[in-house]
Amino acid sequence: MxxxxxxxxxxxxxxxxxxxxxxxxxxxxxxxxxxxxxxxxxxxxxxxxxxxxxxxxxxxxxxxxxxxxxxxxxxxxxxxxxxxxxxxxxxxxxxxxxxxxxxxxxxxxxxxxxxxxxxxxxxxxxxxxxxxxxxxxxxxxxxxxxxxxxxxxxxxxxxxxxxxxxxxxxxxxxxxxxxxxxxxxxxxxxxxxxxxxxxxxxxxxxxxxxxxxxxxxxxxxxxxxxxxxxxxxxxxxxxxxxxxxxxxxxxxxxxxxxxxxxxxxxxxxxxxxxxxxxxxxxxxxxxxxxxxxxxxxxxxxxxxxxxxxxxxxxxxxxxxxxxxxxxxxxxxxxxxxxxxxxxxxxxxxxxxxNERAISTQQTGFSFVAQSRSWLPNPIGGILWFGVDDAYSTCYAPMYCGITEIPECFAVGNGDLLTYSETSAFWAFTQVANFAYLRYNDMIKDVKLVQKELEDKFVAFVPVIDKAAETLYNTASEEQARKFITEFSVNEAEDMTKRWKELGQYLLIKYADGNIKRESNGEFTRTETGMPASPIFAGYPEWWYKAIVNARGEHFKVIGSSH
Incomplete structure (x- = not known):
């Protein structure tokens, strides 16, 4: 002791x-x-x-x-x-x-x-x-x-x-x-x-x-x-x-x-x-x-x-x-x-x-800053930027040469005490906080969309690099900056829209502690169009045993076997 x-x-x-x-x-x-x-x-x-x-x-x-x-x-x-x-x-x-x-x-x-x-x-x-x-x-x-x-x-x-x-x-x-x-x-x-x-x-x-x-x-x-x-x-x-x-x-x-x-x-x-x-x-x-x-x-x-x-x-x-x-x-x-x-x-x-992990609920923003020497400076730098919990955020590519910030990330678009419908932070915070309620199930859905978006961004970037570099060398730096700005802004706004859709999907799927049934990417209905009976997932056995060990007699059904 x-x-x-x-x-x-x-x-x-x-x-x-x-x-x-x-x-x-x-x-x-x-x-x-x-x-x-x-x-x-x-x-x-x-x-x-x-x-x-x-x-x-x-x-x-x-x-x-x-x-x-x-x-x-x-x-x-x-x-x-x-x-x-x-x-x-x-x-x-x-x-x-x-x-x-x-x-x-x-x-x-x-x-x-x-x-x-x-x-x-x-x-x-x-x-x-x-x-x-x-x-x-x-x-x-x-x-x-x-x-x-x-x-x-x-x-x-x-x-x-x-x-x-x-x-x-x-x-x-x-x-x-x-x-x-x-x-x-x-x-x-x-x-x-x-x-x-x-x-x-x-x-x-x-x-x-x-x-x-x-x-x-x-x-x-x-x-x-x-x-x-x-x-x-x-x-x-x-x-x-x-x-x-x-x-x-x-x-x-x-x-x-x-x-x-x-x-x-x-x-x-x-x-x-x-x-x-x-x-x-x-x-x-x-x-x-x-x-x-x-x-x-x-x-x-x-x-x-x-x-x-x-x-x-x-x-x-x-x-x-x-x-x-x-x-x-x-x-x-x-x-x-x-x-x-x-x-x-x-x-x-x-x-x-308590442990203090890398990923934590109180993150304001996080990023991976990537600097690439083989490209012109405004194009070579990418700030892969995300808001809220790093585990469930999505990192969007913000080129370092952009001249405008997406509205979803803009300073003044809401704050920690002011909700904004167009804010990425609030979209991601809503999803994360809902997922905390039934984490091991919901986080799987979150990670699927996260991967879908980040894989897309990573696939797009080489194409955007090449087009921007061509503009930089044959037109002007100004035209290249305009191009990468439009890309960064559009992708961030589309990401935020997709995340709000994810939040709506999670709300429908996990409402009231149940899990809605799905088939081929759609929620299942009966032949008459009614919602199919949901999955009553309950709790894992070890959790029930913990409850019994703590207050088993209180919850025991009278007349059950010993």
Whole structure:
């Protein structure tokens, strides 16, 4: 009992020390050599109970000398200050700009004393969206982001950023310097070609090369600052960014790195050796007593990945592992792989936890950003964009060079407290929430339509690429942009319409806890045109046994056999 109570205390400590982590997000990063077609990819699930799914759009613009840009905190909308505008800013669709540069993030929090900085105005969200307006490559993005926090201070807690252009994929980890200081300490490393990486609200960079500017960049005081604070006294070569600035604990492993483990597990054999770590069991050792059984920062997948493989990495509830959310009593009679919050709960003064999977109910939006070096920039970048729960969403191709946002994804088309008939978010939320009621049956119907649409998109894209490239080379960039805009807008709107039809179908099929009979794609009627008697599916036997074990005598039919 004492050991379990200690685990519970560690869980609560993790939550308290990381209370500023408002968005539990997940990213995966795929280098050129790890993809089937030589594209780079990064993913993002923007998970928050207060985030609405919509697609941001910042058109390219010219700015007069002296123009200023107002900075608002992304999480709260709070005004923080303003910074000078450059002469020209680039077009940005969501988290990808017109040069195929894409940036995503997850918040790791880190040392609590570094979580605030008086006078700072650059929060992590503003860093992303300002940088996308100013940088063309991943390396340039790192330079812009680190210069912005040096000049204007860093407003957020610790953050991991995924940064990709058509050639390279980088992970940048940053944490502020706390009160009385300005800026941040940070490390950025390039994912080796042929490898994939991931992060999910736990800092992942440990040791890093000190003399390899091709593959690593870092703040000049990233080690000396830790020494000044008394947090590290070992050698420079053994310095670990994560273990010093954001040490992993039970929560960091079980709630965060376990998601990375799950994604890796979908594309690589051998991840079972990290199961104990994913369960929150951390081993320590060595001169600095750092963890010794942590997940590697990157792995080589068993095969090169296509965009649908990467979408699949975002769709996971630990199925087939010891943490499988469909296999315990909490899943209910219909195998629901979700647990309503909070993340931890207490019985008889002992703290227990729910799993935190990649796919979760509180996702605002998610995407797979794909950058392709062999195409002109406006055509080469695709933001495969979806709203709500990543497991049941559908990823629609939004080319990075489009000049208009589909109404179904438009900012202001509804919000989390305002329903809109034309909003994709509300269409997908309705389907997902209805499916949660009888999950193991309904999700099969949802996945069929999801596959139907995504297979169509993947088949269409090469044709659209070729036509757009021809227009780009023989007519004009403007004509090419108009063409890909029409395609992206039309497909997103048609997808939303199809999803609303799916919602109507599910309502008819599963109304009142029954299942309507079907034949040849239509609901079955009797010879006289009446609805056929439905299937009374009931509950699985194990669920009935659980009821009997809990209150069998109460429900027992009098006179039945013993």
């Amino acid at each position: 004492k050991k379990i109570s200690m685990v519970g205390m560690l869980v609560m400590a993790f939550i308290l020390l990381n209370q500023q982590v408002s968005n539990g997000c997940t990213n995966f990063l795929v280098s050129k050599g790890a993809s089937v077609d030589g594209s780079t990819m990064i993913t993002y699930a923007a998970d928050s109970h207060t985030l609405y799914g919509e697609l941001y759009f910042q058109p390219a613009a010219d700015h007069p000398e002296g123009a200023m840009r107002k900075i608002y905190e992304w999480d709260t909308g709070k005004y923080l200050g303003e910074i000078p505008q450059p002469a020209h800013t680039y077009s940005v669709i969501g988290n990808m700009n017109e040069f195929q540069l894409a940036i995503a993030e997850t918040t790791f929090g880190g040392r609590q004393e570094l979580g605030s900085q008086d006078g700072a105005i650059m929060d992590y969200g503003s860093l992303i969206y300002v940088t996308l307006q100013r940088a063309k490559t991943a390396r340039e993005a790192i330079e812009v982001m680190t210069a912005l926090v040096e000049d204007y201070g860093y407003y957020s807690s610790g953050e991991s950023f995924s940064i990709a252009d058509p050639e390279e994929v980088w992970i940048l980890e940053m944490i502020g310097k706390g009160q009385g200081e300005k800026g941040a300490v940070w490390v950025a490393v390039r994912i080796p070609d042929g490898y994939i990486s991931g992060h999910a609200n736990q800092a992942r960079i440990t040791t890093f090369p000190l003399n390899d500017s091709k593959n690593c960049m870092y703040a000049k005081d990233v080690i000396s600052f830790a020494r000044e604070k008394g947090w590290y006294n070992g050698t420079n070569k053994d310095f670990s960014f994560s273990d010093v600035y954001a040490p992993v604990d039970f929560g960091g492993a079980r709630f965060c790195d376990a998601r990375v483990w799950a994604g890796f597990n979908k594309v690589s054999q051998g991840m079972e050796s990290y199961t104990e770590y994913a369960k929150g069991i951390i081993e320590h050792g060595g001169e600095n007593d750092f963890p010794t059984n942590r997940l590697p920062l990157w792995i080589k997948p068993d095969k090169q990945l296509n965009v649908q493989d990467v979408m699949g990495m975002m769709r996971d509830h630990f199925e087939g592992t010891e943490l499988d959310m469909t296999q315990d009593l909490g899943a209910g009679p219909y195998g629901l792989p979700y647990r309503w919050r909070g993340l931890t709960w207490e019985v008889d003064s002992v703290t227990y936890c």
